[in-house]
Amino acid sequence: MEHIFSYHHLREFTREVFIHMGCSLEHAALASEVLVSADLRGIDSHGIARLSGYVRLWEAKRINPRPNIRIIHETPSTAVVDGDAGLGLVVAPYAMEIAMQKAAAVGTGWVSVKNSNHFGIAGYHAMKALEQDMIGMAMTNASPLVAPTFSTERMLGTNPIAVAIPAKEQPAFVADFATTTAANGKLEILQRKNEEAPYGWIQDKNGNPSKNPHELKDGGALLPLGGDREHGSHKGYCLGAIVDIFSAVLSGANYGPWAPPFVSFLPLSPNPVGEGLGHFFGAMRVDAFRPADEFKSNMDTWISRFRNAEAIPGKKVLIPGDPEREMHQERLENGIPVIAPVVKDMKEVAAKFNLNF
């Protein structure tokens, strides 16, 4: 059972909710655009499905609707931003904009952020750079759900990495992926359907391979990309660790197992090692390396060569970003399906703020 909403309906509803949380009109408009971009791109776990979670974090006073977001340290190519406990959905665009300004001035810009919250999909922020012929990067740490290789403890988040690279005639290359075998959102789908997960996605509390999608409730963990040692899980662990360190140790946010949980019913660490959640953004001007037109023509060649690679019968080789771009078009035209439990959450939020639904 699902309900189909238009993009504009979802975005307007979200905007109203953020306004009722006390956000400025400008912040509410931006935050709703960022949040619902996840639904448009088909990353349902990071869009409207999170809205009630943000409201609960705000009720728990873990989100400041009127943050004083500011640079606390900088050099010509770097900055650290304090998000003042604001919505990651507005802190991240602020920080990405600084990265791009620095890239415009000195070739590249790199911004580490502390004291923030969940920022939606990493891809949205990385793609901002495309408008200015820049390569964009975005990453974030997140609630600890992932066990490093050989660990039975959850030490890292699903810590996504997004990289957006402009092309000329071809659509841009947009990679946006969790550094785990499977994103938590995929596990949530199996939980709802009560279906088994493949081996390599999760382990139980003792570190044994498990197919039970509910394992995380019993002390189990998601696994780093690779799944197990023999298949390179130490590499997925490295990636998740690098994202954690760039996002949270460079900025002074909470890192590793201290990263604050997204769900408001879990307590914050009594001994935080930093402030809030951390992100990391990068922008590299293409013409800081070679003429943008030359680079983008080469990217066209790269993309068409890979798209036309010989493939397994019935399959084709995709370019990172292809599925999400097609979904964006499809959902913009035909609407966004929202599953019943999320519609129920939306109704509760609407009732709380006395909004039309």
Place this chain on the structure above:
Amino acid sequence: MEHIFSYHHLREFTREVFIHMGCSLEHAALASEVLVSADLRGIDSHGIARLSGYVRLWEAKRINPRPNIRIIHETPSTAVVDGDAGLGLVVAPYAMEIAMQKAAAVGTGWVSVKNSNHFGIAGYHAMKALEQDMIGMAMTNASPLVAPTFSTERMLGTNPIAVAIPAKEQPAFVADFATTTAANGKLEILQRKNEEAPYGWIQDKNGNPSKNPHELKDGGALLPLGGDREHGSHKGYCLGAIVDIFSAVLSGANYGPWAPPFVSFLPLSPNPVGEGLGHFFGAMRVDAFRPADEFKSNMDTWISRFRNAEAIPGKKVLIPGDPEREMHQERLENGIPVIAPVVKDMKEVAAKFNLNF
């Protein structure tokens, strides 16, 4: 059957070989240090085992022993370096040094390199940054051996990524990994032993899973980290693609399936899309984000917290770089074992240049 050599013996032999190839004394000393650092760290596939391959590339006139390595474009935080077909073992340190100089000046430095050759282990170059309290990064594209998700064609190299992050009392965090399930060197070990590979490492020429370590000779391919789509191979493909684009499209080197093969018996592409092989280096001054001492203390906490994470009985959670650092100590003290086929190659090289062995 293997022979044990001292580090100094291997390094001196390698230095002599590079001198006889016509390298300057300075370049020969540097190249031998970089090459044999792989053996010290236990990455046997990238060290002395490659020496005869370099000699054959030089004989095929694909390596220029007296390169005019130079910056061809730059901004305050970026540069593109033309390696003039030199040994990657000397081109890469030159480029990494520029990245560090730029980081010293404006906070970060990013250098893309074209017209180079195999550069040894990525970790060596990334670790250079540690000496100056910088985070170091190094990556390179390589001979196409890897099939993207759903492809039956080999389109990418094993394209490694190295990231080195300084700590205070703790040893540095040093990640250095191929973006495939297993590095080619691991496959070579199975080939020599005639042992099967686990599923998820390789596919046959039709894209079917295979355990045959000799599959690459019959048109098979290595698989991106993740192994198959269900286990996230599209993420490993993204990583390999990003390394390829940063290293080769940003610089103007050959990218994707056009990357030149390391082995001299395979022909170069008749229609190259760039010059030589490409690399990418980055350096970020830690104090461009926050005081270095604060950062490094936090890294100590990060490292000790992860090292002491609850583990599967009989196992412990490692920090990236731990195994290589221990190997380095062990081999510096007790010597470096070299397998018989490599010793045979060394003897042939010695005979060619009339060197003592």
